[in-house]
Amino acid sequence: MKIPESFNRTWAPGILGILRMVIGFLYLQHGTAKLFGLPHIAMFDGIKLFSLLGFAGVLELVGGLLILVGLFTRPTAFILSGEMAVAYFMAHAPNGFLPILNQGELAVVYCFVFLYFAVAGAGSFSIGTVCCNACNKKQVGG
Numbered sequence: 268m269k270i271p272e273s274f275n276r277t278w279a280p281g282i283l284g285i286l287r288m289v290i291g292f293l294y295l296q297h298g299t300a301k302l303f304g305l306p307h308i309a310m311f312d313g314i315k316l317f318s319l320l321g322f323a324g325v326l327e328l329v330g331g332l333l334i335l336v337g338l339f340t341r342p343t344a345f346i347l348s349g350e351m352a353v354a355y356f357m358a359h360a361p362n363g364f365l366p367i368l369n370q371g372e373l374a375v376v377y378c379f380v381f382l383y384f385a386v387a388g389a390g391s392f393s394i395g396t397v398c399c400n401a402c403n404k405k406q407v408g409g
Contacts, residue, residue, distance in 0.1 A: 283390025284337070290380055291335030294347070298328030326350050334384065337393020344384035351378035 300308045301324030302316070314320045326347065333343045351374045359371030366372045389395055 280391045283387060284392035285390075286380075287337060287340065287384060287390055288335055288392065290377070290384075291331050291333075293331075294327055294377065295331030295335060298324045298326070298331055300324075302328055323350065323354065334381075337389035338395050340389035340393065340395060341385050344381040348378050348381035348385060351375075351381060 296306065299305050301311045301314050301320060304311070311320070314324065316325070330343050330347045333339055334347070355371045355374040355378065359366065359369040359374055362369040366375050
């Protein structure tokens with residue numbers, strides 16, 4: 268059974284927007300856990316702001332919020348994709364080649380989902396889309 272192209276055209280932007288919001292919310296939690304201890308994760312206790320994990324927390328907090336609301340989605344997603352690639356190769360890959368064995372699956376998934384957002388944009392329900400549609404201008408980083 269083939270799904271009609273009109274179905275895809277109608278629903279794809281909305282599903283992309285929902286995916287973006289869910290991923291942004293999940294990613295935001297990594298930043299709040301590192302910087303504010305909410306939710307509390309013991310391994311993040313005592314992280315200094317001016318450290319590699321502190322910098323990652325800032326990227327996750329600010330980037331997660333921008334992805335969640337859909338503002339500057341493409342450049343933000345590109346930066347976060349790079350962050351996740353670095354995180355994978357620094358923290359996970361030294362523990363073995365396969366992501367399932369080195370606990371790097373989530374970093375890989377985030378990396379490629381953010382790379383997709385960098386190419387596809389924000390989809391529906393984004394501040395960039397709403398603001399620009401109101402002004403009849405090109406979407407801001409969406």
